[in-house]
Amino acid sequence: MTDFIAQGNLPDEYADLAKGVRDFAQRVVAPVSAQHDKDHTFPYEVVSGMAEMGLFGIPFPEEFGGMGGDYFALCLALEELAKVDQSVAITLEAGVGLGAMPIYRFGSQEQKEQWLPMLASGEALGGFGLTEAGAGSDASGTRTTAKEDGDEWVINGSKQFITNSGTDITKLVTVTAVTGESQTADGRVKKEISTIIVPTNTPGFTAEPAYDKVGWNASDTHPLSFSDVRVPKANLLGERGRGYANFLRILDEGRIAIAALAVGAAQGCVDESVKYAKERQAFGHAIGEYQAIQFKIARMEARAHTARSAYYNAAALMLAGKPFKKAASIAKMIASEAAMDNARDATQIHGGYGFMNEYVVSRHYRDSKILEIGEGTTEVQLMLIARELSL
Structure with missing residues (x-):
């Protein structure tokens, strides 16, 4: 792939993808971008068009409904979309990179079979709840908790700045939460951070009113709250304690x-x-x-x-x-x-x-x-x- 750095030297499959997305951006995205930006509305018709093109499934295997491509192909699509509308581009980037990719990378076979086909098809969107008021790059600031109760996790806390978290087609948000604590040799408390899949129809999960942002006005961004949200213990994504x-x-x-x-x-x-x-x-x-x-x-x-x-x-x-x-x-x-x-x-x-x-x-x-x-x-x-x- 090193020869890709030489401009204009893309293999045909990549060049064709870039051209197809470029044409879509000019034909479908550009005419409606200004209005969605002005109205702060989510461009469902554009997202539907991207789904029909298979863009949400670019880097995923065909067995999970994907296109069998790779991450570089996704990047080419993002570049072409962002020339015209960054809100549309970030919707795709977050839907694939933050919504679906954690499940593909770290999910069980059952989790992949349950969630990836709908995410890869663009039928549904997923979000990832990491950032909190006092926690982002600093994992030790995480306050959201997930406690075991029988065969369930009980989640309480809040997240902020979460993309694709409140649309009509958002079906899940994967959240980082404190699932335990341990004491280090020098007496400090170390938090055990894990990630858990939360379907958006779970009682106690709330996507709060959307932010009034400087930009990305057609991108969906909400603070989230979790009040005694109960999900099966099987919704743990990846190994316990390895979430962050x-x-x-x-x-x-x-x-x-x-x-x-x-x-x-x-x-x-x-x-x-x-x-x-x-x-x-x-x-x-x-x-x-x-x-x-x-x-x-x-x-x-x-x-x-x-x-x-x-x-x-x-x-x-x-x-x-x-x-x-x-x-x-x-x-x-x-x-x-x-x-x-x-x-x-x-x-x-x-x-x-x-x-x-x-x-x-x-x-x-x-x-x-x-x-x-x-x-x-x-x-x-x-x-x-x-x-x-x-x-």
């Missing part, structure tokens, strides 16, 4: 996907700026004839190109079974910063129109900031990179 460790693996993979999404946003800003610079006239010339604009767009293209190479490299390492944690963090950091920088420059190039919400670049300006925060902040990526350097 397992999710760190999911985050490593997810950072490559977020990088791909961010590259799409960065490239979308380039594409819109090139088009606008050729059309907009000032002082008798298209503004694209002025070197100041040319150089700004050239820097934008360089950022997108560099970030794409970074996520291609991380994906290649992952699929080759080689260590990829550092490469994933580098890709996520570079790509998210490229998206934010390009959105700022694209808005400047568009002038007053860039400040109008109906323009794609204005949505990228609002949407891109979260890319430097979600699934590990820029500061967390720097910490991980330094740690991989033995610092």
Whole structure:
């Protein structure tokens, strides 16, 4: 896969997928994006179209209803969607990477057979409840508990910022919870963190009112509460006490996907700026004839190109079974910063129109900031990179 870093050298199956998603994004997503963003509505018709294309099943085996593809193919789809609408792209990324992938990676055969076909088909969405008011990167801050009572887990607590957690087609949320405690040799209390599948129709589970966000307005995001939520002990996902460790693996993979999404946003800003610079006239010339604009767009293209190479490299390492944690963090950091920088420059190039919400670049300006925060902040990526350097 290393030759994928050379632009324009994708094998036919990947190139065909990217083209198909690109056409879908222009034909189906673009016409409705501004309205869904304005109304803060979830784009069910778009999600249905993605499901029909098999996008939610890209990296899963056919035995579970998937397309038999790989993670890099998913990343290509995310990049194409994000050029047009980041809300749609994050719905796919979270549905696959956070909703379905933990079950595929760590679930029992029975759990896979029960949940993966509906998630891979796009018939249903799943979420992952990790973050709390005082816990995200810091597992020790987890307050949600799951206590054994006969053959059931009884869950109490809350989560926040959970994507795909309150739609009409959300069927499950996998949550991290404290399932026990132990004392270390130096007297400290160590929490045992496990992950448990919670069907959304379980009594006591509540998706609270959706957030009023700066961006990603068509993406579904809720705080969650759990009040004596009872699920079978068989809903434990993976080994007891390994919940947080397992999710760190999911985050490593997810950072490559977020990088791909961010590259799409960065490239979308380039594409819109090139088009606008050729059309907009000032002082008798298209503004694209002025070197100041040319150089700004050239820097934008360089950022997108560099970030794409970074996520291609991380994906290649992952699929080759080689260590990829550092490469994933580098890709996520570079790509998210490229998206934010390009959105700022694209808005400047568009002038007053860039400040109008109906323009794609204005949505990228609002949407891109979260890319430097979600699934590990820029500061967390720097910490991980330094740690991989033995610092």
